[in-house]
Amino acid sequence: MSDFDFVSDTTLRSNIEEVNDLIFELLIRSVSTDYQDKPRLVSSLRKTIIIHTATIVEAVLLWKLKQFHSSNEISLDDEWDYKDIHHIHDLSNSSEQIVWCKRKLVKKRLDRLDFLHITRLCEKHAILRGDRLIADVNRIRELRNKLHIGGLTEIDQEYKSKDLEFCFSVLKRTKRLIEKTRNPRS
Numbered sequence: 387m388s389d390f391d392f393v394s395d396t397t398l399r400s401n402i403e404e405v406n407d408l409i410f411e412l413l414i415r416s417v418s419t420d421y422q423d424k425p426r427l428v429s430s431l432r433k434t435i436i437i438h439t440a441t442i443v444e445a446v447l448l449w450k451l452k453q454f455h456s457s458n459e460i461s462l463d464d465e466w467d468y469k470d471i472h473h474i475h476d477l478s479n480s481s482e483q484i485v486w487c488k489r490k491l492v493k494k495r496l497d498r499l500d501f502l503h504i505t506r507l508c509e510k511h512a513i514l515r516g517d518r519l520i521a522d523v524n525r526i527r528e529l530r531n532k533l534h535i536g537g538l539t540e541i542d543q544e545y546k547s548k549d550l551e552f553c554f555s556v557l558k559r560t561k562r563l564i565e566k567t568r569n570p571r572s
Contacts, residue, residue: 392565393449402442409438413550425544432545433532439553440530443523443560444501447508450564452496454511462503463510465492501527513567514560522556529553 389406393399415421416431452458471487499507505523508514514523529549 389561390446393446395449398445398449402445405438405442409435412438416550417547429545432547432550435550436526436529436545436553437533439550439557440501440526443526443557444504444530446560446564447504447514447523448496448499450513450567451499451504451508451511454513455496458496459493460496460499460507461491461493463491463506465494466490467492501530513564515563519556519559519563522552523560526553526556 388399388403390399390402393402412431412435416428416435421428421431466489469488469490471485473483473485475484477483494503505514505520505527509520514520
């Protein structure tokens with residue numbers, strides 16, 4: 387029996403279980419006395435655990451979101467495609483212009499959505515509920531995004547055991563919520 391038996395996609399469930407096992411192995415290593423004199427290494431192990439934990443949260447949310455849509459595409463509320471753009475006027479002292487055009491909401495494949503859009507759409511469809519949980523999922527997303535070191539504006543922090551506890555808590559609460567959220571098409 388798995389902690390993720392509720393995930394009906396067997397390939398996804400198997401991948402989640404594999405990552406979950408890896409998290410456990412990394413956690414064991416991060417608390418090992420063999421590494422206690424290497425705080426940078428322990429912090430790096432914790433960062434990797436955070437990345438993997440956030441990936442599971444993202445995957446579970448996307449899996450549930452897919453159950454809410456009969457199509458593999460979804461319109462995004464905040465992305466537009468602009469066509470037939472016509473210049474009307476240049477605004478003085480600015481690089482801005484007044485234009486008229488046609489615009490259409492961008493459709494994206496569900497499996498091409500980023501974590502931010504997944505979170506917003508899950509909130510919109512009441513898959514993800516509760517201000518605190520939504521804020522915490524966004525915080526774990528931001529922690530996960532620190533893997534993109536080229537975009538960091540400050541030196542990457544030391545990751546502590548309380549960061550892991552926070553991430554595990556978000557995963558547990560997200561999992562519990564997703565398990566009880568009914569599929570509207572069933």
